[in-house]
Amino acid sequence: MNVTLTNPAGAPQPANAYYSQVAxxxxxxxxxxxxxxxxxxxxxxxxxxxxxxxxxxxxxxASQGASLADVINIRTYLTDITKLDEYGSVRREFLTGTAPTSMTFEVPRLFRPEAQVEIEVVAAVVPA
Structure with missing residues (x-):
């Protein structure tokens, strides 16, 4: 097993924090x-x-040779759970195949005060 932590070129770089975008x-x-x-x-x-x-x-x-079709788990943090349907309709535009495992939480606030949603995912790429 080999683990690489990275902030791919062209991706939004972490602001005001020290972390990697992709493991x-x-x-x-x-x-x-x-x-x-x-x-x-x-x-x-x-x-x-x-x-x-x-x-x-x-x-x-895409920077790692994967796509949204490879997502197997998604965790969503919403600041207003009453807007779950609005979030869900957009999510279905992007995740069109078999639905990944999922957890959705309501939180009082996120890293930036104007943020209403934060999403993290796990993807699996299996060789053909």
Whole structure:
């Protein structure tokens, strides 16, 4: 097993914190697990922020040779759980295959005061 922690070029760089955006775990059989740090995005509405987050996640996965289709687990943090349907409708635009395992939490606030949603994912890439 080989573990690489990275902040891929072109991806949003961590602001005001010390962490890696991606943990890449390469297995002996050639499969790869990707653990992505929680992502937030700019936008006025929850839908705009959610789209921005999924676009960032898609770019981070692509930098590792993966895609949203490889996501096996998703954890979502919302500041207003009553907007779950709004979040869910955008999520379904991006995650179109078999649904990954999932957890959604309501939290009082996130890293940035304007953030309404933060999402972290785990993806698995299995060799053909």
């Amino acid at each position: 890449r775990v390469e297995q002996a059989d050639g499969s790869v697990l990707l653990f992505l740090s929680g992502q937030i995005a700019a936008g006025e509405t929850l839908a705009e922020q959610t789209r921005g987050v999924f676009e960032t996640i898609d770019a981070l996965l």
